[in-house]
Amino acid sequence: MTSIISAVPACPQAPQAPQAPEVPQALLAVEGAGLTVPVVGGGVVEYANLDYAASAPCLSDVAEHVARVLPYSASVHRGAGFASQVCTSLYEGARRDVARFVGARDGDLVVFTRNTTDAVNLLARALPATAGGVVLVDLEHHANLLPWRGGGRRGTGDVRCVATQPTLEATLDALAAELRAAPVALLAVTGASNVTGETPPLARLARMAHDAGARFFVDAAQLAPHRPVDMAALGIDYLAFSGHKLYAPFGAGVLVGPADWLDSAAPYLAGGGAVREVSTTGVDWATGPARHEAGTPNLAGATAIAAACRVLTALPPGAWERHETVLRDRLLRGLGALDDVVIHRIWPDGGEPVGVVTFSLRRHDPALVSAFLSAEHGIGVRAGRFCAHPLLARLGAPGGALRASVGVGTTVAHIDRLLDALATYLRVGPGWGYAHRDGQWQPTPDDRRPPAWVEQYA
Incomplete structure (x- = not known):
């Protein structure tokens, strides 16, 4: 009607x-x-x-950068031609720009994904099977709620969702109690609420997670486009964000963090580029970012994110x-x-x-x-x-x-x-x-x- x-x-x-x-x-x-x-x-x-x-709209500097890249568009990692070499250099250089932008540690991987949702799903599938449970708060975006519940999650521990309390201090107390209650593999939180914009104390949350023997993941989809982030200084283990929210709407996102969980997980996608060697009866999978980036990568998306990171980093303090x-x-x-x-x-x-x-x-x-x-x-x-x-x-x-x-x-x-x-x-x-x-x-x-x-x- x-x-x-x-x-x-x-x-x-x-x-x-x-x-x-x-x-x-x-x-x-x-x-x-x-x-x-x-x-x-x-x-x-x-x-x-x-x-x-x-x-977010595209930064004009990002659009100009992508326009400069497009004439060289060619195969990444797999071509001997000059254009392919340029594209490969740009793609791998994008990882370094992203790592600098978020204050990643030496040895952290930068894996390009489709968006934050894709990155969280990747991390959920990389969670070690015996590492323990995942602790969340009920204020999360669905991208940081649903992947931990899904059948693709590798970890066998439970998912425990802490109810938001009337104050931030009371919520932090409830989180601390939950982290002490049972073995925990990961504390996963938003860096900034996509509803109210509020930001939790990330360094304090990182200490709470580490004291409980857990790692700390931040969904930075709303934080990274609004504030500088320093993973090393804050104690963040894993972090994800989307290009389309960071003024680079070309269909890419990132997951940044230590290699061990990602290298030991099954490849996120099975296909070319994720392997060292293939026979008719077996496969030797690659390690590092390539393990989870099968297929032709999104060069425009990755280099656009890197360009946005450079522009935002160059702003006056x-x-x-x-x-x-x-x-x-x-x-x-x-x-x-x-x-x-x-x-x-x-x-x-x-x-x-x-x-x-x-x-x-x-x-x-x-x-x-x-x-x-x-x-x-x-x-x-x-x-x-x-x-x-x-x-x-x-x-x-x-x-x-x-x-x-x-x-x-x-x-x-x-x-x-x-x-x-x-x-x-x-x-x-x-x-x-x-x-x-x-x-x-x-x-x-x-x-x-x-x-x-x-x-x-x-």
Whole structure:
């Protein structure tokens, strides 16, 4: 059944957001900056991308680097031609750039994967069969929940999920107790919540894991695109992140960590490149990254990640954090000035957050609000449960919420447009009709049209 809504109950006009002490422009150039998109009723506006946490735009420097590489595109590792030698050098050099970016130790492997989810699945299959259990917290993204439960996991120990407590300190106490309760192979945590942006104390968690005889894995999908990471200094054993969140959307991710578990595990994929020798009756598998990178590697993806790592590393000290802090603070102040807005946090004593903010509008469907923002204001945010269903339920938003996330291409103008649009929605409701079809709200009629070149291939 199709339901139609053209307005919501009116609310008083919200106060204007306070002015931030600084007004940062974009920190780095990204592809798509200045992009215009259509809005319902005719006309176009500049797109305000506030959905960096899902997939970040490509850094312009990364796009230029990939364009320089493409003319040399050829077989990696397996060609005698000059172009192949160039590609092999770029691919292996990418490992070194990634290792430097995350502060890896000498001897740590850098394995290229498809994304963070792929990397966690690889590590789960490499977990030694007799090493013990895995300890998690129920606030994790599904990518760091489901692989440990799956049938492909090699370890025979149990998976123990600690319930988030009302404070960070209480949650850490619960984790410490769980780590002492039974043998543990691995403590696996998020480096920054993809829902609230909160960051746990990684060095402290690493010490807790090591004191229990366990290794420490960090899902850095949201941390690496927002803050410098130093695996050696923090005591992180394994770390994973995605290129598409690190301004390098070319279909690659990474897993970084010690070689022993990875070298002793069965190859993640069976095929060419993962072997030393093959006969009709047996196979001698390679060790090192090659063991888990069978098939033709994703050169563009790997070299794009490396380029993004180089660009971000070259930022002046503190510039990255200052840029995001100003934007996040401005967004939080503006949301706090609006009636009927609930800002979600996991803990009142949580760590310094990255540029991810999740909020709800009381009595309003987040999916409808996000459709309104897109159709009438050209603003992109995320609505839903963000692949973190247990956490959304714990935050009191089992049906979903709204998430705005910022990055190096975000400006104050983007934040202010979102706040103005939300104030309009709360004051007078949508200015267009919306229909609920196939589980989504859609403007009705939707007179926006994709670019002509898109329609040719749709």
